Amino acid sequence: MANIATQSQPEAIREDMLIEELGFDDHFHDHHHGDKYQSNFITTYIFSQDHKMIAKQFLITGMFWAVIGALMSLVFRLQLGFPEESLAWLKPVLGKWIEISADGTGVLSQDFYYALVTMHGTILVFFVLTAGLSGTFSNLLIPLQLGARDMASPLLNMMSYWFFFLAGAIMFASLFLSTGPFSGGWVAYPPLSALPQASQGSGAGMTLWTLSLVFFVVSVLLGGINYITTVLNMRTKGMSMWRMPLTIWAFFITAIIGLLSFPVLVSAFLLLMLDRGLGTSFFLSEIYIGGQALDHVGGSPILFQHLFWFLGHPEVYIIILPAMGIVSEVLSVHSRKPIFGYKAMVYSIMAIAFLSFIVWAHHMFMSGVNPFISNFFVIFTLIIAVPSAVKVFNWIATLYKGNIRFNASSLFAIGFVSMFISGGLTGIFLGNSALDIQLHDTYFVVAHFHIVMGVAAFFGMFAGIYNWFPKLYGRFMNDTLGKIHFWGTLVGAYAIFWPMHYLGMAGVPRRYYSFDAFQAFAHFDGMNQFITIGAIVTFAFQIIFIVNFFYSIWKGKEMTDRNPWKATTLEWTTPIERIHGNWPGKLPAVQRWAYDYGKDGKDFITQVEPIGPDEKEVH
Amino acid sequence: MEIAVAKEYRRNKIHPKKFALYVACASIVMMFAAFTSAYIVRQSAGNWLEFRMPTLFYVNTLVILLSSVTLHASYWGFKKGNPLLYKGLLVVTLLLGFAFLALQYEAWQSLVAIGIELTTNPSGSFVYVISGLHAAHILGGIGALIIALIHAFVLKYQVTEGRKLRFEMTLTYWHFVDLLWIYLLLFFTLQS
Ligand code: HEM
Ligand SMILES: [Cu+2]
Numbered sequence: 186m187a188n189i190a191t192q193s194q195p196e197a198i199r200e201d202m203l204i205e206e207l208g209f210d211d212h213f214h215d216h217h218h219g220d221k222y223q224s225n226f227i228t229t230y231i232f233s234q235d236h237k238m239i240a241k242q243f244l245i246t247g248m249f250w251a252v253i254g255a256l257m258s259l260v261f262r263l264q265l266g267f268p269e270e271s272l273a274w275l276k277p278v279l280g281k282w283i284e285i286s287a288d289g290t291g292v293l294s295q296d297f298y299y300a301l302v303t304m305h306g307t308i309l310v311f312f313v314l315t316a317g318l319s320g321t322f323s324n325l326l327i328p329l330q331l332g333a334r335d336m337a338s339p340l341l342n343m344m345s346y347w348f349f350f351l352a353g354a355i356m357f358a359s360l361f362l363s364t365g366p367f368s369g370g371w372v373a374y375p376p377l378s379a380l381p382q383a384s385q386g387s388g389a390g391m392t393l394w395t396l397s398l399v400f401f402v403v404s405v406l407l408g409g410i411n412y413i414t415t416v417l418n419m420r421t422k423g424m425s426m427w428r429m430p431l432t433i434w435a436f437f438i439t440a441i442i443g444l445l446s447f448p449v450l451v452s453a454f455l456l457l458m459l460d461r462g463l464g465t466s467f468f469l470s471e472i473y474i475g476g477q478a479l480d481h482v483g484g485s486p487i488l489f490q491h492l493f494w495f496l497g498h499p500e501v502y503i504i505i506l507p508a509m510g511i512v513s514e515v516l517s518v519h520s521r522k523p524i525f526g527y528k529a530m531v532y533s534i535m536a537i538a539f540l541s542f543i544v545w546a547h548h549m550f551m552s553g554v555n556p557f558i559s560n561f562f563v564i565f566t567l568i569i570a571v572p573s574a575v576k577v578f579n580w581i582a583t584l585y586k587g588n589i590r591f592n593a594s595s596l597f598a599i600g601f602v603s604m605f606i607s608g609g610l611t612g613i614f615l616g617n618s619a620l621d622i623q624l625h626d627t628y629f630v631v632a633h634f635h636i637v638m639g640v641a642a643f644f645g646m647f648a649g650i651y652n653w654f655p656k657l658y659g660r661f662m663n664d665t666l667g668k669i670h671f672w673g674t675l676v677g678a679y680a681i682f683w684p685m686h687y688l689g690m691a692g693v694p695r696r697y698y699s700f701d702a703f704q705a706f707a708h709f710d711g712m713n714q715f716i717t718i719g720a721i722v723t724f725a726f727q728i729i730f731i732v733n734f735f736y737s738i739w740k741g742k743e744m745t746d747r748n749p750w751k752a753t754t755l756e757w758t759t760p761i762e763r764i765h766g767n768w769p770g771k772l773p774a775v776q777r778w779a780y781d782y783g784k785d786g787k788d789f790i791t792q793v794e795p796i797g798p799d800e801k802e803v804h
Numbered sequence: 805m806e807i808a809v810a811k812e813y814r815r816n817k818i819h820p821k822k823f824a825l826y827v828a829c830a831s832i833v834m835m836f837a838a839f840t841s842a843y844i845v846r847q848s849a850g851n852w853l854e855f856r857m858p859t860l861f862y863v864n865t866l867v868i869l870l871s872s873v874t875l876h877a878s879y880w881g882f883k884k885g886n887p888l889l890y891k892g893l894l895v896v897t898l899l900l901g902f903a904f905l906a907l908q909y910e911a912w913q914s915l916v917a918i919g920i921e922l923t924t925n926p927s928g929s930f931v932y933v934i935s936g937l938h939a940a941h942i943l944g945g946i947g948a949l950i951i952a953l954i955h956a957f958v959l960k961y962q963v964t965e966g967r968k969l970r971f972e973m974t975l976t977y978w979h980f981v982d983l984l985w986i987y988l989l990l991f992f993t994l995q996s
Contacts, residue, residue: 337820406831410824418820444827448835452842456933465922465929467846483851483926488842495838 197747200758200773203793208771209422213334232347234339235765240325241657242346244650246353247317248731254308255724257301264293266717268699282365296385298698299368303386304360306371307394311401312356314504314642316349319443322507322649323412323436325656329756330430332421332773334766337414341407348404352397359393367394370696372493375468375486379460382474391461395454402447409440409447416440421755423775427804428792430754430779431524434531435510438538439503445542446499453492460484487552494545501638502541505605506534508645509576512598515648516580518752519595520587521788523780523803526579533572540569550618551625559618566616573609577602588783593667594651600675601644607679608637611686626696629689632682640678647671647730654734655749659761660741666733670726677723684712753791754779778803825973829980832941836934836984840991843930847995853925855918857992860911861935864904865989868942871900872982875949879975883968887961894949894956897978901946908939927996934988941981948974 233239260279263272273291276283282297324342328335336342359366368386369377373394381388416437420429429437456467460481468489469481517524524530546554546562580602589595611633614620624630647670654662689695693706700706748757755775759767773793781790785800796802846852875897881889912932915921920928952974955967 337824341824406828410827410831413827414820414824418818418823444831445834448831449838452835452838455937456842459922459929459933463922465933466926467842467929480923483849485846485849488846488849491845492838492842 200791200793203795204758204768204771204773207774207776207793207795208768209774210771211334213766213772214770232343234335234343236324236328236335236339236342237657237763239342239346240321243316243320243324243349244657246346246350247313247321248734250308250312250353251317252727252731254305254313255727257305257308259720259724260293261298261301261305262717262720264298264698266714268701295698296368297365299370299384299696300365300386300390302696303368303370304356304366307367307398308356309639310371310500310504311398312349312353314638314646315500316401316404318504318642318646319436319439319507320346320349320408321646322432322511322653323408323440325653326430326432326756327412327415327436328419329656329759329767330433330754330779331416331419331424332755332768332775333415333419334768334772336411337419338411342411345404345407345411348400348407352401352404355393355397355400359390359397362389362393364388364390366390372490372497373457374493375457375460375484375489376472379457379468379486379489380472380474380479381461395458399451399454402451405443405447409444412436412440413444421772421775427528428775428778430510431513431527431530431534432507432510434534435506435513438534439506442499442506442538442541443503446496446503449492450496453489453496456492457489487549487554490549490552491545494548495542497548498545499538499541501634502537504638504642505645506537508601508642508649509534511645511649511652512580512601513583514754515594515598515652516583516602517780517782518652518750519590519592519598520584521590521751521782522583522587523782523784524579525582525585526575527778527780528804529575530579533575536572537569540565540572544569547616547618547621550621556618563616563618567613570609570613570616573605577606577609591668592651592664593662593671594648596668596671597644597648597651600671601641601648603675604636604641604644604678608633608635608641612637623692624689626694627689628685628693628695631695632685632689635682635685636678640674640682644674647674650734652750653756654737654741655744656756656763658738658741659744659763660737661744661749662737662741663733666729670730670733673726673729674723677719677726680719681716681723684716688712748791751789753781753789755792758791758793819969821969822973822976825976829977832980832984836938836988839930839934839937840988843934843991843995846926846930851925853920853927854996855915855920855927857931857989857996858911858914860907860914861989861992864907864911865986867900867904867907868982868985871897871904872979874900875975875978879971882971883963885963890961891956894953898946898949898953901942901949905939905942905946908935911935931992934992938981938985938988941984945974945978945981948977 228234229238233242260275263270271290272283272293273285273289275293276285276291279293279297282294283291284294285291324336327333356366364385366386367373367378367390368384369391373391377383377387378391381391416429416433420426456465459465460467460469464480466481466484468486469479469484470486471482472479513524513530544562544566546558547566550559550562584599611629615624615630615633651662651664651667654660688706688709691706691709693700693709700709744761747759747761750757755773758773760769775792776795777790777792779792781803782788784790784803874893878890878893878897881887881893912935915928915931920931922929922932952971955970959967
């Protein structure tokens with residue numbers, strides 16, 4: 186047996202030959218030698234139009250927001266776990282939001298507690314798990330795995346990032362307002378969001394919040410238009426839809442959901458702004474505030490909830506589907522087996538996407554919607570469990586009897602499956618409108634969506650980062666640190682969110698500043714402390730990840746083999762140097778689907794390898 | 805030895821930019837779908853002031869329909885080598901576009917005249933918001949028309965792939981906002 190280096194050499198050479206021989210010549214390098222996109226510092230690193238650089242920009246910005254959002258949660262967790270302790274030591278950072286009493290103890294301002302909860306939700310849902318996840322991996326993988334030089338419109342792609350950046354800058358600025366950022370919850374229900382005088386954060390804070398999110402929607406739409414167009418029009422020769430890796434299917438359907446649901450949010454915001462600024466009454470009914478009657482008549486706050494959740498529910502799938510795509514790919518590569526039930530995977534993505542548009546009112550069972558209408562939503566909500574279960578079954582079947590490589594990437598992918606099962610099961614409880622009477626707006630809901638969406642999507646993201654880091658930076662992240670990161674995060678996440686189910690079943694409401702007034706919840710003090718400590722420890726494990734990430738960018742083990750995971754997909758046929766235009770010569774032609782692992786006694790067969798004479802193509 | 809390799813390959817059956825425009829139109833449709841469904845939901849909640857849509861809305865429908873026809877004919881002139889038709893009808897289309905906006909403004913004035921102001925009742929608010937947002941999309945179309953006009957008068961007359969694409973995209977968008985208006989007006993009419 187030759188050693189690994191020489192074993193891999195012929196492979197790469199054979200691939201290059203195949204690409205040269207069978208590939209598609211688009212004469213790209215004939216007219217791109219000057220490389221107009223990467224001619225100087227600004228066009229290379231800042232206003233870059235190269236999809237790989239834009240992916241990194243999304244990733245780093247997403248990480249920045251993840252840290253901010255996580256730190257916020259630690260502050261409000263301190264309040265929940267240790268309401269008696271003095272927070273005076275936070276005064277240098279939080280300033281006037283820590284109120285110091287006569288004896289020198291500092292407490293977190295109540296207004297700011299709500300602002301923190303609101304910002305945490307908004308930042309994590311939109312900036313981290315939507316932009317940071319979809320933005321990073323759609324940009325990186327769509328052109329690379331489809332055999333395209335870049336996105337359909339690199340310019341729109343660049344604008345997509347900068348609109349996201351602008352949205353972030355505005356949100357960041359709102360943190361420093363003297364009245365504080367918006368504090369009415371990430372769902373921005375009126376009247377807190379519609380009446381500037383309703384709370385401290387409802388004034389300038391809400392104005393900036395809305396402005397920021399409008400720019401964010403522009404970013405999502407520009408990105409989404411590009412992803413869809415690229416997938417449908419820029420696939421290389423031989424890359425039929427049914428040969429696309431599941432990552433691409435997931436990004437593609439995600440983009441479609443985004444394009445159909447985010448405009449609805451814009452509509453809701455527009456009406457909200459008119460209510461705020463021009464005195465219309467879309468969402469405001471007769472209201473007394475501060476002893477004074479307002480002019481608004483006959484509006485319906487429930488209408489806002491309908492519009493919001495029409496986006497809001499698809500949004501949670503916008504977050505989870507890319508993670509599912511990444512997990513499918515990573516599990517298959519690292520268990521050296523074809524993904525089980527490829528077509529079933531695709532159809533279940535489609536089914537989930539479709540159903541996600543007709544279940545929104547399960548967030549509104551308790552807002553006074555007609556119970557008969559609720560039944561309709563109960564049924565569709567429970568039906569979502571079917572395609573979800575199909576996916577879970579297929580992931581497990583993929584792992585079954587696999588030759589699994591346990592590294593940070595595959596561990597996070599397996600962790601994802603675990604989280605998705607745990608969180609999906611609680612969804613079935615919540616989806617029953619009768620059970621929801623008890624569970625709605627309690628910590629049970631918090632536990633549900635953090636496990637199924639928050640943690641699971643993060644796991645998908647981590648799996649993707651560890652797996653494609655070499656494609657991003659030409660180096661590897663340290664795998665031992667990665668495994669420590671995984672085990673710490675897995676145990677930590679369950680430690681934080683599992684106990685919350687018990688809180689919720691006992692009726693502990695979410696979004697409360699303090700439970701002092703509730704004798705019945707007094708015995709949960711210990712549990713709340715446990716959760717808070719769990720959050721702090723889990724955050725500490727994320728520091729390992731961040732250090733590992735940045736250290737590896739410059740000092741990580743260098744990539745010597747361009748296909749380190751022995752994967753079949755096209756991104757690993759590009760040179761290690763990550764050039765503009767992705768392939769140095771012709772574009773590769775695709776001859777087979779993306780999951781030929783362990784076929785005919787071969788460990789793997791790349792997509793550029795033609796179907797042999799006695800071979801049967803897998804469909 | 806026979807191996808099966810990917811052979812036939814037609815690239816870009818439809819130009820990616822044009823396709824991107826279709827996708828963008830789809831998301832605009834969703835935005836208006838949201839407004840019109842909000843309208844229905846709000847209407848069924850009561851406290852809803854009934855009024856007749858201004859006659860000018862109907863007149864204006866003819867204006868916008870006509871502009872779609874003139875733009876299409878202009879495109880036809882452009883393709884078939886008739887620069888006069890091409891340029892002339894482009895100007896006419898632009899004027900019709902402005903006329904549409906002016907008449908919409910008049911229509912809103914007539915609503916005010918019968919006592920339906922923006923904040924009077926949600927039924928009126930919706931009409932203002934929906935038709936106003938539609939007007940904003942017309943404004944975008946007018947921007948595209950002005951660019952087309954500059955091309956028509958500044959550049960030498962020539963049918964190239966690039967210019968054809970650009971014209972077709974302008975045309976698609978203009979037809980789209982036209983259809984959108986017809987949908988909205990039908991909606992208003994049937995709902996009241
Ligand atoms: C089997 C599938 C699922 C079912 C049946 C389900 C059901 C529900 C229900 C009924 C609620 C409303 C609970 C209440 O407010 O009283 C809810 C909340 C939520 N779910 Fe799920 N869910 C499922 C999967 C998911 C997935 C996959 C995600 C995200 C990736 C997700 C994210 C959320 C979020 C974010 C909330 C709470 C939003 C808020 O009030 O702030 N769910 N779920
Ligand atoms: Cu939902």
